[in-house]
Amino acid sequence: MTRNEYIRELASALTALPRAGRREVLDDIARHFDDGAAQGLGEAELCRQLGAAKALADGYLEEHAARTGKAVRTRGPWSGFWAALGLCFINLIIVLPVYLGLLGAYAGLVASAFAMALGGFAAAGLGAALLVVPTLIAYTGNPLVALLGGIGVCALGLLFLLLLWHLGRWFFRATGRYIQANRNVIQGRRDAR
């Protein structure tokens, strides 16, 4: 392990300390590496002598907890359970109905866009067929209008489908983020990495 790796690991294990205290610890350990190197010791050897960065961090966190009179991690064994219960309630009563509503609206929009594309395609096909064989069905309108209009409607439907596809991707990514946020709350992480 290199000096930089060690200090990075130590820093990430000390996030619970106040900023100034953390800065000071990292400073002290950086000095340790400086002076060790001046004595001709390699980075790997210095890391080994210091012991695991996690253990060193735990030592500092323990001292900090003893001094401030409270544990750095204030969560009791049941807090995860209560957080899960609370979230379950909120999700069932508020989030789920809204979510299902949005999902339903989305499905409706997709179905309409699909129907538009399909209907337009059928109309265009029929228009084209009438241009070739005018006596195919009893149709008094202009087959050219049916063809061009059908193509237009079909293109519009396809455009809607494309837009909806992007919207859907965003929607499902947002769902994933929401689930991750829930998980963080239950496990007591303040910020997701």
Added chain:
Amino acid sequence: MNTQFKKGVLEMCILALLKKHDMYGFELVSQVSRHVDMSEGTVYPLMKRLMDEALLTTYLAESPSGPPRKYYHLTDKGARAGEALLGEWRSFCRHVEDLLEGAQA
């Protein structure tokens, strides 16, 4: 060996070493871990605690090699705490020795 006990002994060692002269972090930590079989990482948090309890102070001084060093200095309060711990330690050892001799006889 019990960790709390070892921590107490280590604190006493730090205070005893600094009674002679001020030392910088690396020097102090390697002196302690040379004699006591414990990783150097155990000593740094203890030094932090001793500073918070005002038994030690620090100051920066130039070093012949590299950036300035942070030196640890024993305060009067620290010297008294060190004496008290040493007294306790000596009497503890004496009692344990007595016990062991009695057990062997």
